[in-house]
Amino acid sequence: MNFDDLKLSDPIVRSLKDQKYDKPTPIQAEVIPAILNNSDVMAAAQTGTGKTAAFVLPILHKLSDPKNAFKGHQLRALIITPTRELAAQVNENVNTYSKYLGTRSTAVYGGARIHNQQLKLRKGVDVLVATPGRLLDLYNQKSVNFKNIEILVLDEADQMLDMGFIHDIKKIVGLLPERRQNLMFTATFSNSFRALAKELSERAIEISVTTDGETGANIEHYVHPVDKSRKAELLIELIETEGWSQALVFTRTKHGADRLQKQLDKVGIKAQAIHGNKTQNNRMKALEAFKNNKTKILVATDVAARGIDIKKMSQVINFDVPTVAKDYIHRIGRTGRGGDEGKAITLVSSDEFRLLKDIEKLLNQTLPRVEVAGFEPIEVVPSGDKKKKKNFNPRAGFNHRTRSKNRKG
Ligand code: ADP
Ligand code: MG
Numbered sequence: 001m002n003f004d005d006l007k008l009s010d011p012i013v014r015s016l017k018d019q020k021y022d023k024p025t026p027i028q029a030e031v032i033p034a035i036l037n038n039s040d041v042m043a044a045a046q047t048g049t050g051k052t053a054a055f056v057l058p059i060l061h062k063l064s065d066p067k068n069a070f071k072g073h074q075l076r077a078l079i080i081t082p083t084r085e086l087a088a089q090v091n092e093n094v095n096t097y098s099k100y101l102g103t104r105s106t107a108v109y110g111g112a113r114i115h116n117q118q119l120k121l122r123k124g125v126d127v128l129v130a131t132p133g134r135l136l137d138l139y140n141q142k143s144v145n146f147k148n149i150e151i152l153v154l155d156e157a158d159q160m161l162d163m164g165f166i167h168d169i170k171k172i173v174g175l176l177p178e179r180r181q182n183l184m185f186t187a188t189f190s191n192s193f194r195a196l197a198k199e200l201s202e203r204a205i206e207i208s209v210t211t212d213g214e215t216g217a218n219i220e221h222y223v224h225p226v227d228k229s230r231k232a233e234l235l236i237e238l239i240e241t242e243g244w245s246q247a248l249v250f251t252r253t254k255h256g257a258d259r260l261q262k263q264l265d266k267v268g269i270k271a272q273a274i275h276g277n278k279t280q281n282n283r284m285k286a287l288e289a290f291k292n293n294k295t296k297i298l299v300a301t302d303v304a305a306r307g308i309d310i311k312k313m314s315q316v317i318n319f320d321v322p323t324v325a326k327d328y329i330h331r332i333g334r335t336g337r338g339g340d341e342g343k344a345i346t347l348v349s350s351d352e353f354r355l356l357k358d359i360e361k362l363l364n365q366t367l368p369r370v371e372v373a374g375f376e377p378i379e380v381v382p383s384g385d386k387k388k389k390k391n392f393n394p395r396a397g398f399n400h401r402t403r404s405k406n407r408k409g
């Protein structure tokens with residue numbers, strides 16, 4: 001299948017050529033025809049599989065179709081995202097794919113001046129990307145009008161539910177015209193996602209493209225057992241010996257992210273942290289600097305990083321084991337994109353063993369324990385299986401491959 005088979009209009013296909021996309025991803029191949037066919041859709045595919053284009057392309061196609069094009073710019077498609085970064089990123093995607101069309105789009109989110117957003121809305125937009133809270137503020141101030149909305153998208157819906165946006169979402173949905181197309185995207189199909197999707201639309205068709213264990217087969221996972229007090233030291237050792245050009249490091253707390261960033265800075269490793277206590281501008285700048293290779297290490301909390309598209313991350317490091325097993329999948333969704341090889345490395349102290357077990361249960365595989373010479377923990381992390389631990393010298397390079405029990409072929 002290629003993009004021509006999807007019957008998207010020429011200006012859209014041209015923008016895809018500019019992006020050098022040669023064919024639709026599996027989720028795009030399934031979702032795009034369904035949306036063009038006016039179906040309501042609930043779709044799940046792991047992070048990094050191109051879900052944004054899966055809804056943006058057919059939306060642009062429909063809005064620009066001469067048969068039902070509008071004069072001027074009326075708000076006809078509303079895309080709701082959980083975080084500010086994601087809103088900005090999805091809006092960038094809309095702009096990229098509509099560059100040969102007359103469609104106008106903007107993003108509205110908290111942490112940025114509402115006045116500027118009101119000005120843009122007043123000039124008229126066809127597509128609006130919004131976080132729930134700011135959208136409701138703008139609605140209450142009568143700065144946005146929902147009466148022409150034909151298409152509603154909930155992007156990264158599982159995350160919106162995790163972040164407690166359910167009431168805001170229901171409130172927004174209650175303000176929209178009843179006759180509309182509902183499109184819901186998620187990285188993981190949870191029961192709460194299904195319940196929300198069913199509530200929004202009885203007739204939504206379910207499309208799911210997930211790999212076994214829901215993580216890419218090209219990702220190598222392993223665990224370094226280490227005492228809690230020596231995690232930073234071990235991370236620095238790995239950064240210095242493993243030859244990583246860049247790495248994304250996850251911490252559990254905002255405070256932990258800041259502390260680690262300072263520790264890295266102290267030894268001359270350029271690092272920046274993103275989390276909920278940073279201003280919007282600050283977060284955007286840190287992300288930009290990382291994307292442009294100006295910082296080596298980006299330290300992030302789960303909420304700040306989910307859904308964010310960072311290209312070609314060869315390794316993701318879990319400085320702390322995530323407390324919610326599903327977050328492990330979200331975190332490592334940032335590596336091994338587009339068939340590239342990726343590594344997911346988790347630093348585990350003895351108190352985190354139970355959390356690690358939860359993740360292994362979810363992945364249906366035991367992650368190899370790899371002790372680093374000089375960092376063997378005093379407080380032992382159980383091995384999880386009967387196999388003997390391997391000794392690991394970071395300077396010797398590393399080529400251990402994870403075997404997933406349920407990987408096919
Ligand atoms: P998701 O929402 O599923 O996590 P994104 O929509 O953020 O994924 O897309 C991940 C990356 O894949 C983006 O950098 C995007 O530009 C790229 N991408 C999307 N569609 C294609 C395609 N058909 N071919 C190649 N790359 C693509
Ligand atoms: Mg996405």
